[in-house]
Amino acid sequence: MTKMNRQWLLKRRPLGDIKAGDLELVETPIPKPGSGQFLARTVYLSLDPTNRIWMSDMEQYMPPVQIHDVMRGGTLSVVEESNNPGFQKGDIVSGVVGWQEYAVLDGGQKLARNGAPLTAYMSVLGMTGATAYFGLLDIGKPVAGETVVVSAAAGAVGSIVGQIAKLKGCRVVGIAGSDEKCRHVVKDFGFDACINYKKENVAAALKRECPNGIDVDFENAGGTIMEAVMDNLNMKARIVLCGMISGYNAEGPIPGPRNFANILMKRARVEGFIIIDYFPRLHEFYRDMAPWVAEGKIKYDVHVVKGIDQALFALNLLFVGGNTGKLLLQMSEEP
Numbered sequence: 424m425t426k427m428n429r430q431w432l433l434k435r436r437p438l439g440d441i442k443a444g445d446l447e448l449v450e451t452p453i454p455k456p457g458s459g460q461f462l463a464r465t466v467y468l469s470l471d472p473t474n475r476i477w478m479s480d481m482e483q484y485m486p487p488v489q490i491h492d493v494m495r496g497g498t499l500s501v502v503e504e505s506n507n508p509g510f511q512k513g514d515i516v517s518g519v520v521g522w523q524e525y526a527v528l529d530g531g532q533k534l535a536r537n538g539a540p541l542t543a544y545m546s547v548l549g550m551t552g553a554t555a556y557f558g559l560l561d562i563g564k565p566v567a568g569e570t571v572v573v574s575a576a577a578g579a580v581g582s583i584v585g586q587i588a589k590l591k592g593c594r595v596v597g598i599a600g601s602d603e604k605c606r607h608v609v610k611d612f613g614f615d616a617c618i619n620y621k622k623e624n625v626a627a628a629l630k631r632e633c634p635n636g637i638d639v640d641f642e643n644a645g646g647t648i649m650e651a652v653m654d655n656l657n658m659k660a661r662i663v664l665c666g667m668i669s670g671y672n673a674e675g676p677i678p679g680p681r682n683f684a685n686i687l688m689k690r691a692r693v694e695g696f697i698i699i700d701y702f703p704r705l706h707e708f709y710r711d712m713a714p715w716v717a718e719g720k721i722k723y724d725v726h727v728v729k730g731i732d733q734a735l736f737a738l739n740l741l742f743v744g745g746n747t748g749k750l751l752l753q754m755s756e757e758p
């Protein structure tokens with residue numbers, strides 16, 4: 424039987440949680456590369472909270488995925504067949520091939536491996552690592568001795584933020600959704616403390632764990648967690664607005680923080696950012712992060728789910744806290 428290319432197409436814009444039927448898994452013939460092109464087989468697909476945003480037609484930083492189009496997603500692929508002199512069979516290419524097993528490409532970013540596992544390039548040495556690095560250092564600007572709070576602390580971005588803040592000499596308090604995640608970030612990633620937001624009153628726990636107040640909030644969650652942080656800000660605090668995952672599946676408008684006036688009272692700054700704006704500066708990130716990882720100063724988790732048919736199940740893990748570290752879908756074997 425001829426091998427086919429499986430693809431997930433967006434069929435309708437999800438309302439609330441992503442449901443079966445919002446996307447459809449279809450089979451098409453594997454495309455043939457033309458002159459100057461190559462056939463790329465997807466090995467890893469990055470599953471990210473922002474995938475839910477791309478499925479919607481809310482105000483966003485890229486055009487939403489169009490209905491009937493292949494779902495967008497960051498990928499690591501291997502070249503299978505090439506008519507492009509710049510790409511040889513076996514080369515690894517990072518790109519945005521989307522939720523499909525094969526694609527024909529004209530070019531791409533060839534990966535110069537330096538010995539790290541391929542999954543590192545999809546996590547700590549990839550976009551989520553860069554998000555942690557630039558968000559914390561460029562916007563949060565932590566100073567040794569300050570207190571940094573990070574939500575979704577056991578996740579892909581949050582776990583790296585906390586470790587960079589420790590390297591910079593800060594007190595780091597995480598917020599995560601289980602005792603096990605909290606134990607993990609304290610014991611294995613060196614956070615000073617971690618609050619299980621599903622068990623404790625977060626504002627009260629932050630008062631206990633941040634006796635000198637909060638100088639930098641690396642905000643991944645939004646909603647009531649962000650409000651609790653905003654109740655404990657120091658003067659001139661910085662809120663690095665990286666994500667607001669608590670609202671991505673919301674149906675209808677989301678209430679604003681009830682205590683937004685605290686920004687005024689504490690002369691604080693809230694700044695949103697999107698990692699794509701930092702692409703011209705990625706060399707700064709590799710310069711620092713590659714040695715930190717190689718020397719074991721920054722550790723990372725990857726949570727790998729196998730099989731393209733598992734994509735929807737896997738993506739939903741992000742919204743129920745089912746992942747620890749960077750969530751990846753493995754579509755085929757590593758070369």
Ligand SMILES: NC(=O)c1ccc[n+]([C@@H]2O[C@H](COP(=O)([O-])OP(=O)(O)OC[C@H]3O[C@@H](n4cnc5c(N)ncnc54)[C@H](OP(=O)(O)O)[C@@H]3O)[C@@H](O)[C@H]2O)c1
Nearest residue numbers: 472575578579580599600643644666667668669697698744
């Ligand atoms: N600005 C950018 O350029 C950029 C780039 C990448 C990511 N982001 C943002 O960064 C954040 C983290 O992304 P990630 O890729 O690193 O994902 P992640 O943290 O690995 O996974 C998402 C985590 O969010 C937590 N979560 C889910 N629903 C929540 C809720 N209602 N309240 C509080 N926490 C909740 C869950 O952990 P718990 O078990 O702890 O609840 C889940 O494991 C997201 O908001 C994402 O949109 C932004």
